[in-house]
Amino acid sequence: MVLTNKIITGHALEILKTMPECSVNMCITSPPYWGLRDYKTNPVKWSDGWEGELGAEPEFNQYINHLCDIFDEVKRVLTDDGTCWVNIGDTYGGSSLNKPYGIKTKGATSFLKNVEHLQKTAHTRGKYEKCLLLIPFRFAIEMVNRGWTIRNVIIWQKPNATPSSAKDRFNADFEYILFFSKNKKYYFEQQLEPLKQSTIDRCKTGCGLNKGANYQGLNKENFERLQQRMLDGTIKGRNMRCVWSIASANYKGAHFATYNPKLIEVPIKAGCPEGGIVLDPFIGSGTTAVVAEKLNRNWLGIELNPEYTKLAEERIKKGT
Numbered sequence: 001m002v003l004t005n006k007i008i009t010g011h012a013l014e015i016l017k018t019m020p021e022c023s024v025n026m027c028i029t030s031p032p033y034w035g036l037r038d039y040k041t042n043p044v045k046w047s048d049g050w051e052g053e054l055g056a057e058p059e060f061n062q063y064i065n066h067l068c069d070i071f072d073e074v075k076r077v078l079t080d081d082g083t084c085w086v087n088i089g090d091t092y093g094g095s096s097l098n099k100p101y102g103i104k105t106k107g108a109t110s111f112l113k114n115v116e117h118l119q120k121t122a123h124t125r126g127k128y129e130k131c132l133l134l135i136p137f138r139f140a141i142e143m144v145n146r147g148w149t150i151r152n153v154i155i156w157q158k159p160n161a162t163p164s165s166a167k168d169r170f171n172a173d174f175e176y177i178l179f180f181s182k183n184k185k186y187y188f189e190q191q192l193e194p195l196k197q198s199t200i201d202r203c204k205t206g207c208g209l210n211k212g213a214n215y216q217g218l219n220k221e222n223f224e225r226l227q228q229r230m231l232d233g234t235i236k237g238r239n240m241r242c243v244w245s246i247a248s249a250n251y252k253g254a255h256f257a258t259y260n261p262k263l264i265e266v267p268i269k270a271g272c273p274e275g276g277i278v279l280d281p282f283i284g285s286g287t288t289a290v291v292a293e294k295l296n297r298n299w300l301g302i303e304l305n306p307e308y309t310k311l312a313e314e315r316i317k318k319g320t
Helices: 012-017 060-077 115-119 135-145 197-205 211-217 220-231 261-271 287-294 306-318
Strands: 006-009 024-029 078-088 149-157 174-181 243-245 277-280 298-303
Touching: 006 306, 012 060, 012 298, 024 261, 060 078, 060 135, 078 135, 078 261, 135 149, 135 174, 174 261, 261 287, 277 287, 287 298, 287 306, 298 306
Parallel strands: 006 298, 024 078, 024 277, 149 243, 277 298
Antiparallel strands: 078 174, 149 174
C-alpha cells in the first residue's frame, strides 16, 4: 500500500523503485530544467556512471535519458488508466547565465553554490550556440519511444513574462505542459470553459445559420438544435483549448522554481478522480499538494533537498 499525503525526501528514481505498481492515479510535476540552476543537493549517481544533479548534465541528451529513466518508473506506478502531465521549459545553446538571473561573475548567490558549477555545462558553448535546443520536444519524443502516448502539447502563456534583453529574437512568454497517458484508454474528465457572449448572442438572433449549415459536418436542422442547446443551458461550455494564459507564481518562500496553483487545477480535475492519488516526484515548494487537498485528492511528493521538504511541509499545513 502506498503512502499518501506525505513528502518522501530522497532521489526520485530510487524512491519510485520502492513503490508498488499501479498505485497512483496521475502524475503532475515540473522537473529541474537542463543547465539553468543548481538546486543545492548532493550529487546523485546515475546508472550510466555520471554523478551529479538532474539538470546539470554536461550534455542535454544525457539529461533527457536521466529524466525519462525517472518517468519509466512513474509509468510503472501509475494505474492502467493513469495520466502524466509535465511542465518543462526550454533553453538556448550558448546562452549566458549571468544576465537572466543576475548572477555575479564569481561566488555564491541565493540559489547557486557557485557560478562555475553551471558555466561548465555544454549549452554555454559549442555547435549549438544561439540555437533554441527544443528540450521539451526531445523529451516528448523519447517518452513516446519508451511507450507513452502524448495527447496534448499545452501552451502555458505568461502575461507577466520577464522581459528579455535579446535584440535578435522575440521574447518567449510561454512554457509547455506535456500531457501523456500510460495507455490509449485512460481516465479523463472533460473540462469546459464558458461560452463566449458573442456565441450566445448569435444563437439568440439566429445569425450565422446559413454560414453554419455545414459547421462540423452538421446539417442546418442539427445545427439549429445545437444552438438551442446552447441557449437552454444544456451545453454548459466548450471543450477547453490548449493555450492557457496564467501568470507565473509569486511565492515569497525560499524556493525559486514554483508554478501558479491555477496552472495545475485543471490537470488534477481532469486526470484524477476525487479520493485518488496525485504524484509529484519533484514536489519542490509543495504546490501540487496544496491544490490536491483543496480538490479532495490525496497526494504523494518526492523531494531531494531536505530544506525544500521542510519548506513545503510548512506551506501545506497553512494550505497556501
